[in-house]
Amino acid sequence: MDKERFEYLYTKYLQDNCSENELKEFYELYQSLEDPQHLLDLERFEENFPLEKQLSPEKSSAILAHIQQPKTISKQAKIIKLIPIAAAFLIIGFAALWFMKSNENSEVDYFRYSNTSKKIKVLTLEDGTRILLKPNSELVQKSDFAKASERIISFKGEGFFDVSKRSNQPFKIVSQNQAEIKVYGTRFNLIFHGDQQEAVLTEGSIAMKLGTEEVKIKPSERVLIDKGAIRTSVVDTMQYISWTNHQLYFNDKPLQEVINQLHTAYPDQKIQINNQNSNLYFTGYLPTDDFEDCITILQKTFKNYNLVISIEK
Incomplete structure (x- = not known):
């Protein structure tokens, strides 16, 4: 790998100054990275780049829409620290995310994002969806957002989702306990943690599904699974999303x-x-x-x- 070229592109990436072609090249070089020593840790990042710097939604969507899917790598997953693009979202506790690419037991590559720190992390998916991840939360992209009929991710932990709307490509979140959240272009807080499975909607519309039962909710409503049944209630949303601030x-x-x-x-x-x-x-x-x-x-x-x-x- 051309280390000098990688460091040059990495600096531009952190400054949000990469062209679309440079961003593609950066990801290709990233795939060939042997170890994380060339990536900035959080302290060095904060010293060199202001946390308030953000991309506009239009620029972020344009860039992310043209990122090519990385090629298949070995089944032994690489885990390194990567600073993600924040994409015009309130940057709270912006820091390195653990990034893992794996293709175990699957013909299609997917991405795994895991927050192993004690701070809130900001993550932007390739479709422009933005997520705040609480500590000990993990998200896995299960489908090819560029080709699949559905955008599917699995999730555990707690996060606040701002899902990019695509009328012809629904967004679905699945839990380890077979519960599903169907998203219709919206903002909501989600908890999939052990037996606790609930969502609080602040904007748009979502539906909770368990088996054949499916319940749709409106803003300021909470939906959860209780004793095998889906229940809803009207709530004060600030009680559930204040952690994002x-x-x-x-x-x-x-x-x-x-x-x-x-x-x-x-x-x-x-x-x-x-x-x-x-x-x-x-x-x-x-x-x-x-x-x-x-x-x-x-x-x-x-x-x-x-x-x-x-x-x-």
Whole structure:
């Protein structure tokens, strides 16, 4: 591989300055990469490229639409860090994504995107669909978006999807438990994690399918599978999507429930409140990336209630 040429194209790629032909060449050179030493880690990326820089949706779609499908590689998958194009989406925790290409047990190559970090990642698929991936989430492209009649991916974890609309090529998401989400050009939060299978719609339309049962929902509705049946309800969507802005949202929630969610957001922190404060309720936002700010907000909110928060590190 021409390492100097790869580094030149890689720099242009990170600056969003690649032409369509250069982008194709970059992906071809990437396929021949022996190891990830030529790719920037997150720290070097942040030093050299502003996180606010974005592509317009038109430019992103034009580029991604012309990316050729990579050629088949060996069955031993390569895993390297790759900075994806953010494509005019709010860049939250923009960082390297683990990128894996595999063709095991399949005649068609597919891509696997896995967030193994502790931060939210931004991913753009070749059809222009943009996804925010929570930690420990994984997405696998199961069909050829350029040729197949359906765009199919499998998913586990939690993510916020902004699906590119194609009336002649439906978008479908499948879980390990055989549940399916049919998408009709829309934005929604999706959780496929073990037995928890649910979606909250903010725009457009989706349908949850399990076996022969299929239920379609409207914006501000939640659909989930409960005891083998599909159920729906009207919800406050901010409760489910605030994480995309690095926040936890609470609407008149018991303080103990707030503390429990902080335990999840900050697993390295041990937080306790006095029993006398357990009857307090909280409405508002708490950041998921600034623990000290969380404590400050709670103390100011309940300063007249003698709130005592104990923290053990």
